[in-house]
Amino acid sequence: MSDLLANLNAEQLAAVTLPDEPALILAGAGSGKTRVLTTRIAWLIQNGRVSPAGVLAVTFTNKASKEMQTRLSSMLPINTRGMWIGTFHGLCNRMLRAHFRDAGLPQTFAILDTQDQLSALKRLMKALNVDDEKYPAKNLQYFINNAKEQGLRPADVEANDDFNRRFVDLYAAYDQQCQREGVVDFAELLLRCYELLRYNDAIRQHYQHRFRHVLVDEFQDTNVLQYQWLKLLAGYGTQNPAAVFAVGDDDQSIYAFRGANVGNMRDFEEEFRVRRLIKLEQNYRSHGHILDSANHLISHNARRLGKNLRTDAGHGEPVRVFQAGTDGQEAGWMVEEIRDQIAQGMSRAEIAILYRSNAQSRVIEHALFSAGIAYRVYGGLRFFERAEIKHALAYLQLLENPRNDAAFGRVVNFPARGIGARSLEQLQDAARQYNCSLAEAVAYVPGAAGSKLAAFVRLIEQMRAETRRMTLAETVEHVTNASGLITHYRGEKEGQDRIENLQELVTAAQAFVVEEGYGLEALASVIPVGFESRAAQATPLPAEGDQVQQVLDPEALPVVMTPLVAFLTHASLEAGDNQAQAGQDAVQMMTVHAAKGLEFNVVFITGLEEGLFPHENSKTDTDGLEEERRLMYVAITRARERLYLSFAQSRVLHGQMRYHVRSRFFEELPEEALKWLTPQQSSYGGVRREERDNAWGRDWFRKPEDVPYSGNKPTGGMDTGNGYADAKRESGTGFRVGQQVFHNKFGEGVIKALEGDGADARAQINFKRHGAKWLALAVAKLDPIN
C-alpha cells in the first residue's frame, strides 16, 4: 500500500508528491517517466486527493495508454476501465460520442484514417473538376491538416494569393463533404472536440469541474491545438483550474513533421506560472558508454532546455560500430551477431533492430528469414489497413450509416457488380444535383445502371435487416459472406491470405467483445453529463456475445455507441499493430519512431548514412537536422547493455544502387565510447553476396510453414500456389550433390554441396556463368534440370 513510494529516488519522489498545482517534469530517456506518471496518479487516488473519475491522463500512443492502465491497476485495486486514460484522439472521440448532438455530428460518425482522407479529397476534387496537377491532393491534405492542427477553420485561414485561396475553398468544401457524409478525420476529432468545449459553456464547465488532475505524457510532442484543448479542459484562466502535470523531454521531440510544437513546453511554463519544474536526470536504463554517446550527440543541438543524463551503472561495453560494403552485408553481419547473442542466452525479444525508414526492413527481414531467426516487424501495413479488411469494414460502415459515401464508393463495385466508372459518374452527378448522399442518389439514376445500383442498396439493406439481432462477431462474419467478399477472394489466386484475414476479422470482433467488455469502458464514459456515476458502476463484463442492450437497460441509459460503432471506431483509432504472435520470442524490428518508449538489452541502429539518417529531406535546414539528431538520441537511449551502430557504403534504394558516406552523427559521438569492428574491405569475398542479389526477388517471402516467423503476413499468397513445391524442396529430397539446376538469375549450375535441413538448408552451386554460390533453399528458386 504505502510502499507506492518505496523505490523512488529523490527526484522521482518529489515529482510524484507535488502539491495540486501546475508542474512540468523534464524527464530524460530512461529516467522512469512512465513510472512517475502512473505512481503520481496512484498516489493521488490513494491519498484521497482525487477520485479516479477526477483524473484525466493523456498519451500519444495506444501502447502508452495501455501500459499506463496496466501499471495503474497493478498498483491500486481499481478498475481503470472507466477512467479517462487514453490518447488525445481516443479521449476526444469519447467526448464527441457523448455529446454528438452538441458537436453537430451524427450519432454514428465514422473516422477517416489518412488513406481515407486522401481518397475523400481526391473524390472531392474530381467532382469539382480541380486540376490534380496544379493542386495535388496530397498537398491539400497537408494544408488542411496543418490548418486544423493550428485550430483554424477555413474562415480563419489567411489566403494571400490565388493559390492559397483555392486551397482554402477546397478546405471548406471538404469540411462540408465530411459533414454531409457524417465522417471526421483525425485532426477533426481534436478540433471538433476543442470547439465543443470552447463554445458550449455547460459542457466545458462540467468537465472543468470534473477533472481536477490532468496529466500529460510526452508533452513535447503536443501540437498547438492539443495544447489549447488541454488548457480548456484544465480550466486555464478560471478561478479553480485543474492541476496540470506535464511530463516531457524536449530532446525526444520527434514529431515536428506532424505539427508537434516543442514551444508548448515553454509556453506552458510561462502561462501556467509553473513553480515546480523537476528534472529527472538519473537514467536507470543504459550503461555508461551508451549514455555518454547519447549525451555527447544531443549536446550538438542548440535549442535545448538543457539536461544531462547520468547513470550509476558502470561504463559497460563499448558501442560497436560496423561498416559494411552493402546493405546485404550489413544484414548478414547482424545475423551473425544476433546468432552469437542468442547462443549466449540472450532472449530474441530483447534484441531490437532499428532503422530510419520502413523500406529498410526488407533486406534485414530477408537475412533473418534465411537464417531462420524468428522476428517481428512493427509498423508497415497494419491489420486494419489491409485492403480486404477495409472493404469489409466499409460494408459494416454502411450498415451503420448508408450516407457514408467513402464507404459506399469503396465497395459499391467490389466485388464487381457491373457498376463501372460511368455509372458512378452518373450517380455522383445526381448526388451533387440533389445534394444528397450517393445511396440516396441511386433513385435518380435511370436505366440498367440504376437497377444495378438499386440492387446494391437492397443488398446493404438486406444485410442490415439480417444482422439486426446478431452479435458483433456474427454480424462481421455474415457481412463477409453476404457481401460476396469471401467468394470473390476464393476465386483469386492470391486470395487465401485475404480470406484468412477476413476470418481473423471475425476473431478480432469476438475478442473485442470479450476483452474490451464490448467497448463498455467507452460506453460507460460516453454517457452524457449527469449519468456518468451510474454508468461507471455498470461495468459487469458481459458474457460472450451478449448484446449490450441486454446488459444495460436502454431506457435508463441512453446508449450512444452500438457495439458495431465501437468496433469500427476501434478499427480506425488503433490501426491494430500486427501483433499476430506477440507472445513469441522474436527479434524486434521497427523504425526509430516506433521504438520511442521501448527499451531492449541489445539494440542495432542500422543505415547510419548521410541521406538516410539523417534523412535527405531533413538535411537542408537546421530544424530538420536537429530533429534527426533527436531521433538518433532516442534510438541510442533504447539500449540497455549493448549498442551496435552500422552503415553500408552502398545500398539498393528505390530500386537503384546508391552510394553513401557514413552519417555525420559518428563525428558527434565520443571516440572513447566507440569500438570499431573493422570490416573486411570485401568487394567480393566476405559476406555472401547472393543474400543481396536475392533480396528483391519475387520469391522473397516464400517460406516453409514451419519456419518460426512472425513478421507481416505477406499480401501475396504462397500457400496455395506453390506450397507443394516448397514442401518438396525443403524436405531435401528434391536435390542431391551433382544435380543440375536452373536459377532465374544465375542460370544453369551444378550442386556441389548441401548443408543444413529444413529452413536452414543451403546448397553450394557452381553456376556456369556466375561461379560458386551458397543459396538458401528455402529462398532461392531452383529448378532441377532433367
Place this chain on the structure above:
DNA sequence: GTTAGTATTGTTTTT
C-alpha cells in the same frame, strides 16, 4: 463495363 497489361511516378517518420 471489365480486364490485363503498360506507363508513370514517387518514395520519412504516424495518431
Place this chain on the structure above:
DNA sequence: CAATACTAAC
C-alpha cells in the same frame, strides 16, 4: 521497386 494511373483489347 511498388503502388497507381492510364490504355488497349476483350
